[in-house]
Amino acid sequence: MTEGVTEVDPPYLYPDYRSTVARAPSRTLLTLPEELHRLAAPVFGEDTVSPGDADLTSVHAGEPLGERIIVTGLVLDDDGRPARNVLVEIWQANAAGRYLHEVDQHPAPLDPNFTGAGRAQSDAQGYYRFVTIKPGAYPWGNHHNAWRPAHIHFSVFGHAFVSRLVTQMYFPGDPLFPFDPIFNSVTDEKARIRLISAFDLENTKPDWALCYRFNIVLRGRNATPMENK
Numbered sequence: 001m002t003e004g005v006t007e008v009d010p011p012y013l014y015p016d017y018r019s020t021v022a023r024a025p026s027r028t029l030l031t032l033p034e035e036l037h038r039l040a041a042p043v044f045g046e047d048t049v050s051p052g053d054a055d056l057t058s059v060h061a062g063e064p065l066g067e068r069i070i071v072t073g074l075v076l077d078d079d080g081r082p083a084r085n086v087l088v089e090i091w092q093a094n095a096a097g098r099y100l101h102e103v104d105q106h107p108a109p110l111d112p113n114f115t116g117a118g119r120a121q122s123d124a125q126g127y128y129r130f131v132t133i134k135p136g137a138y139p140w141g142n143h144h145n146a147w148r149p150a151h152i153h154f155s156v157f158g159h160a161f162v163s164r165l166v167t168q169m170y171f172p173g174d175p176l177f178p179f180d181p182i183f184n185s186v187t188d189e190k191a192r193i194r195l196i197s198a199f200d201l202e203n204t205k206p207d208w209a210l211c212y213r214f215n216i217v218l219r220g221r222n223a224t225p226m227e228n229k
């Protein structure tokens, strides 16, 4: 079955419906490492979210390699009201830039202590908080010498699964920004900047981890650019 197509969906190609002949892919679809974007439901567990789900560094017996970081921020509606109790999911590469995913076979090591997926619920003020590892850049084959800037994928669900929003968070000062077509596909500079987290000294934990702040605005003039709108 083609990804994203269920039995009840019409096929891409249905010759009697003539415009599908022109628009249906004529070659085998390529699978990109970003394929998780297309999932339409939560993927990281069917049970109730527990506080431990937000700590990607304590899933396995040992600690993952790399720089431990805190990622926190507000989920906000268009008029600045907090979006409470929304499900925030993240997934990411490990410190070496490798995903634990069959599609990612590039020569960087997997980390037996890092899966790279977590989830949290925003609290009564709209805050979410994760503890994780700073992901590495990775090559993705889009063009010669193509590398993705370090990023964390975010999915935010409203109160129904159909209201899912998907985006990516970047880190300040990444030298790969000018070369990344995914980052630059957000053509409005101010909107693009909203995808870059800010170093957050206030929430940095002494002797333990730097903090990056990433607020997510679901709608309106200051909305965070989303991939699935």
Ligand SMILES: [Fe+2]
Pocket (backbone or CB within 6 Å): 034, 093, 148, 151, 153
């Ligand atoms: Fe990615």
